[in-house]
Amino acid sequence: MKKIILFVFILLIANTSFAQRYLSKTGSISFYSDAPLEKIEAQNHQVNCALDTKSGFFVVKILMRSFIFEKALMQEHFNEDYVESDKFPNAFFKGKIVNLKDINFSKPGIYSAVIEGQMTIHGITRPVKAKGTFTISKNGILARAKFPLKIGNYGISIPDVLTGKIATEVEISTNIYLKPLK
Amino acid sequence: MKKVIKITGVLFLVAVLAAAYVWFFVYNKPHRNFEKAKPEIVESARQIYQNFKANPRAAEAGKVIEIYGLPTGIEHSDSLVVVVFAFQKGMFGNEGVRCTVLPDFRKEASKLSLSDTIYIKGFCSGYNGTDVILEDCSIIHKKKIIKS
Numbered sequence: 001m002k003k004i005i006l007f008v009f010i011l012l013i014a015n016t017s018f019a020q021r022y023l024s025k026t027g028s029i030s031f032y033s034d035a036p037l038e039k040i041e042a043q044n045h046q047v048n049c050a051l052d053t054k055s056g057f058f059v060v061k062i063l064m065r066s067f068i069f070e071k072a073l074m075q076e077h078f079n080e081d082y083v084e085s086d087k088f089p090n091a092f093f094k095g096k097i098v099n100l101k102d103i104n105f106s107k108p109g110i111y112s113a114v115i116e117g118q119m120t121i122h123g124i125t126r127p128v129k130a131k132g133t134f135t136i137s138k139n140g141i142l143a144r145a146k147f148p149l150k151i152g153n154y155g156i157s158i159p160d161v162l163t164g165k166i167a168t169e170v171e172i173s174t175n176i177y178l179k180p181l182k
Numbered sequence: 183m184k185k186v187i188k189i190t191g192v193l194f195l196v197a198v199l200a201a202a203y204v205w206f207f208v209y210n211k212p213h214r215n216f217e218k219a220k221p222e223i224v225e226s227a228r229q230i231y232q233n234f235k236a237n238p239r240a241a242e243a244g245k246v247i248e249i250y251g252l253p254t255g256i257e258h259s260d261s262l263v264v265v266v267f268a269f270q271k272g273m274f275g276n277e278g279v280r281c282t283v284l285p286d287f288r289k290e291a292s293k294l295s296l297s298d299t300i301y302i303k304g305f306c307s308g309y310n311g312t313d314v315i316l317e318d319c320s321i322i323h324k325k326k327i328i329k330s
Contacts, residue, residue, distance in 0.1 A: 062310075065243070065244065
């Protein structure tokens with residue numbers, strides 16, 4: 001009898017731990033900026049993301065060279081002159097869902113979320129707070145957010161000649177579909 | 183007077199041609215065609231994964247490379263098709279080499295057998311801490327494994 005109880009207990013723990021961690025390796029992140037000289041838009045569809053629904057822990061890893069621009073020249077400048085992808089190949093976000101109690105991950109629906117954490121880009125870490133939604137369905141969770149980011153805060157400088165012609169703030173959008181870890 | 187007009191005309195033409203060159207071949211130059219690019223490095227999927235595990239800024243980053251090995255999975259996400267060579271488990275699930283194929287190769291990639299060694303070429307974006315990422319990949323050819 002003890003063995004049966006132990007077996008059921010292990011099964012329950014295993015089930016709970018599996019259901020609480022969600023992952024994505026094909027999340028999408030894009031950024032957009034509009035300025036007199038140039039509209040800049042790029043997308044990355046290779047974003048790693050992990051979410052622990054029990055603790056609210058949220059991690060995002062972004063390979064900078066995976067950002068795709070419409071113009072090849074822009075992509076080159078982005079990697080070589082601005083974010084220096086050779087030196088700083090990845091960007092990271094590590095944070096937590098602030099209003100975790102308001103989100104029922106076992107009940108399908110759309111929930112507003114506030115996430116706070118630390119963003120590391122270009123080797124520099126700064127606090128970030130973003131508002132977004134979690135759309136919970138039977139098969140997974142869609143994490144969406146939009147927030148502004150000042151590139152100057154991350155040591156990414158714009159040449160004097162282009163000051164005022166290129167936006168110093170970009171809008172970041174995320175669209176990450178997370179599936180339960182199997 | 184005629185000479186001045188001639189010189190002005192030639193200078194104007196040169197300026198127009200220079201502007202057109204910059205517009206088409208510098209400012210709006212096309213993205214590199216990775217399908218036609220010659221690989222700088224050819225090695226096994228396992229080898230490239232081990233290289234990046236040892237050094238996250240391995241020499242393959244930012245280069246066109248060709249890898250070979252037995253794929254462990256073909257993933258579909260929105261319109262993306264990703265050929266996966268997994269070598270170990272970690273925080274983000276399976277870890278290894280992930281190759282996103284070009285649109286022209288999506289059909290072929292979807293039908294790949296997991297028991298065939300494949301050769302795949304693409305641009306190595308680098309290592310994100312869990313996987314080596316290859317993008318704009320094309321499938322070079324397949325070879326049947328000879329089972330003894």
